[in-house]
Structures are given as C-alpha cells and as structure tokens.
Amino acid sequence: MPSLHPSLKAHVSGHAEDRPGVYRWLGEDGQILYVGKSVRVKSRLLSYFREDRGKIARMMGEARDVAWDYIPNEFAALVREMRLIQTWRPRYNVQHKRKRRYGFIKITLDLAPRIIPVTRVAADGASYYGPFGRVGWVAEAVGDLARALAIRDCSADTPVQFGDQFEIFAGGRAPRCMRGDTGSCLAPCAGRCLSADYEKRVDEARAFLQGHGQGPLRRLREQMSEAAERLDFEYASRIRERHERLEKLQHYLSGFRGQIENLRFMYRVPGFRGNDRLYLIHHGRIRGDFPAPRSTPDRNRIRARVREAHRGYAGKAALDLDANAAAEVLLVANWFNRKPKERERAVAIEAFLAPPDPRVHS
Numbered sequence: 001m002p003s004l005h006p007s008l009k010a011h012v013s014g015h016a017e018d019r020p021g022v023y024r025w026l027g028e029d030g031q032i033l034y035v036g037k038s039v040r041v042k043s044r045l046l047s048y049f050r051e052d053r054g055k056i057a058r059m060m061g062e063a064r065d066v067a068w069d070y071i072p073n074e075f076a077a078l079v080r081e082m083r084l085i086q087t088w089r090p091r092y093n094v095q096h097k098r099k100r101r102y103g104f105i106k107i108t109l110d111l112a113p114r115i116i117p118v119t120r121v122a123a124d125g126a127s128y129y130g131p132f133g134r135v136g137w138v139a140e141a142v143g144d145l146a147r148a149l150a151i152r153d154c155s156a157d158t159p160v161q162f163g164d165q166f167e168i169f170a171g172g173r174a175p176r177c178m179r180g181d182t183g184s185c186l187a188p189c190a191g192r193c194l195s196a197d198y199e200k201r202v203d204e205a206r207a208f209l210q211g212h213g214q215g216p217l218r219r220l221r222e223q224m225s226e227a228a229e230r231l232d233f234e235y236a237s238r239i240r241e242r243h244e245r246l247e248k249l250q251h252y253l254s255g256f257r258g259q260i261e262n263l264r265f266m267y268r269v270p271g272f273r274g275n276d277r278l279y280l281i282h283h284g285r286i287r288g289d290f291p292a293p294r295s296t297p298d299r300n301r302i303r304a305r306v307r308e309a310h311r312g313y314a315g316k317a318a319l320d321l322d323a324n325a326a327a328e329v330l331l332v333a334n335w336f337n338r339k340p341k342e343r344e345r346a347v348a349i350e351a352f353l354a355p356p357d358p359r360v361h362s
C-alpha cells in the first residue's frame with residue numbers, strides 16, 4: 001500500500017465537519033482524481049484512510065490533497081456531484097463507475113434528412129428524441145421507423161438529388177442500396193422521389209416521435225393487410241413485430257414526456273443548521289436554487305427572482321435534452337421515485353408566484 005502524505009489525514013480530522021457535502025480528491029498538480037458526496041463529509045473522508053486494497057487504495061496512493069464544499073442537503077449534494085463529474089470527468093469516477101449510455105433518435109439536417117440512432121447529442125441544430133436506456137433496442141426501433149416511412153438511414157456522404165432536380169440529374173440512377181430496390185426507402189439517392197414527398201415523410205416521423213402522429217403505424221397496418229391478402233404470412237408477421245416495437249417506442253416517449261412534465265414545481269428542502277433551500281424544478285431540471293424565504297419581504301424578493309428564472313424556461317419542450325441534461329432529469333426523477341414523500345414539500349410554480357391573498361395575514 002503506497003504511503004500517504006501524513007498531514008492529509010490530520011487536515012481532514014482538524015478541519016472537516018460531519019455535515020452534507022461534496023468532496024474532491026486531488027492528485028499531482030491538482031488534477032481531480034475523484035468526486036464524491038456524503039451526508040457526513042468528515043466521517044466519509046476519514047474512511048478512505050482505512051482502505052488498504054482495491055481501487056480506493058490505489059486512488060489514495062495518488063492523492064496529494066482533498067477539498068470539500070458543504071452543501072445544505074442530500075438532494076443538492078447529489079446534483080452537485082453529478083455536475084462536477086460531468087464537467088471534470090475525474091479518472092477514478094470514469095474508470096470505476098460504469099458510465100450509463102443513453103440512446104437518442106436523431107433526425108438530421110441533411111438535404112434529405114436521415115433518421116438514425118445516436119448515443120451523443122451535439123449542438124448541430126438536428127432534432128433529438130430520447131433519452132432511452134436501452135441503446136440496442138432503440139437502434140432496432142429506429143430501423144423500423146425508417147422503413148415504415150421509407151426515410152433514408154444511410155451515411156451522411158451519400159449524394160442525394162430529388163426527382164424535381166431533373167436538370168442536374170437527367171436519366172436517373174440506380175439506388176445505392178437494397179432499400180431503394182425493395183421500396184423500403186424513397187431513394188432520394190437515385191432521384192426516385194420529389195423533395196416535397198420526402199419532406200412529408202420526415203414530418204410524419206417528427207409528429208410520431210412528438211406523440212401526436214400515427215402515420216408509421218397506419219402505414220404498417222396497411223402493409224400487413226396487403227401481405228395477408230397475398231397470403232404472405234411470414235412477411236405479415238415481420239411487419240406485425242415492427243408495429244409492436246413502434247407502438248412501444250411511442251408509448252415510452254409519451255410516458256417519459258408525461259413524467260418529465262410532471263416534475264415542475266418549487267421544492268423546499270430543509271438544510272443543515274436551518275439553511276433551508278428552495279429549488280425551481282422545471283421539466284425535471286433544476287433551474288434555480290434560492291434560500292427559502294423567512295419573512296414576507298423575503299418571500300417577495302425570492303418570488304421576483306423565481307419569476308425571472310422561470311421566464312427563461314417556461315416555453316422549453318420537455319424532451320429538448322442533451323446527454324448531460326438527460327442524466328440530470330433521470331437523477332431528479334429517480335430521487336422522487338425513491339422518496340415519494342418528498343413530493344409533499346413541492347408547491348406548484350404558479351401557486352408560489354401568485355400574489356399573496358390580502359385577506360391572509362402571514
């Protein structure tokens with residue numbers, strides 16, 4: 001076991017307190033090795049010095065310093081820990097905590113937009129839908145959606161020219177993959193469709209993923225009936241499986257959207273030594289952190305700050321998320337699922353912002 005700087009333990013013993021907080025173990029040159037949280041920072045930090053094997057002992061062998069911040073409550077400590085890990089990606093958090101991967105469905109901004117599964121969200125103006133915990137399942141469902149609507153899912157560098165661009169594209173061309181030949185893609189790579197027709201299919205995909213369109217399911221049902229009429233029961237059965245997966249996909253998206261939209265309130269949390277906090281939670285994300293008001297003038301001041309913060313987020317769509325935001329939403333949702341009684345501390349944002357009733361004396 002590598003020896004530790006002896007003053008480090010003394011520093012923790014002499015200065016840390018047993019209260020909620022987030023801590024950082026630091027290595028040579030101050031790089032962050034590990035971020036953690038605890039409701040009792042001092043006890044937790046001292047426990048690291050007792051480890052003599054395994055990954056914690058290895059990390060402690062590299063540790064040269066430790067820093068901590070007190071956080072008023074466990075909820076805030078959980079969120080702060082996650083944000084620090086997202087920002088700094090400390091080596092021992094990344095190596096030893098399996099990072100959960102989320103899948104998203106992306107509709108690209110190409111001339112003929114593609115629909116593809118991705119695991120990262122980029123600020124590229126494309127539309128993203130998710131997150132989904134089961135990456136492989138999403139990839140399969142995206143393939144089903146692309147086929148149901150005959151939208152392309154080929155690589156970004158596939159040249160496309162629509163049928164209405166005939167002056168550039170005289171004579172036509174063979175599709176660049178089997179999907180064009182089998183009719184499961186409108187084949188804009190071969191000029192086989194008009195741009196307006198292709199765009200209509202993309203609009204159907206968007207409507208479906210936003211939960212207010214049934215286009216792909218209807219098309220699959222039509223294909224199923226046609227296959228059954230031809231007595232091609234094997235094909236009909238494959239289409240039925242696709243239909244089931246797409247129904248599940250839409251069901252998941254609408255359930256998740258509903259859950260996020262419900263996570264929208266002011267949440268008051270008692271804090272260490274009376275440092276109570278008030279969190280503005282909008283669509284599952286923490287959009288504001290305020291001291292809980294203690295008097296009427298205090299409440300008026302905080303109300304003005306909450307109103308200002310809320311203005312910036314009120315119109316945002318529930319599923320307008322990048323990967324970090326998705327992780328935060330899932331963390332907040334998980335907190336209230338694990339601790340349903342905490343919802344009793346929540347007040348509707350509108351109720352909090354409403355002017356006080358002059359008939360009620362506070």
Ligand code: SF4
Pocket residue numbers: 151152153154155158175176177178179180181185186187188189190
């Ligand atoms: S048929 Fe053409 S446009 Fe459609 S997926 Fe294949 S290569 Fe892409």
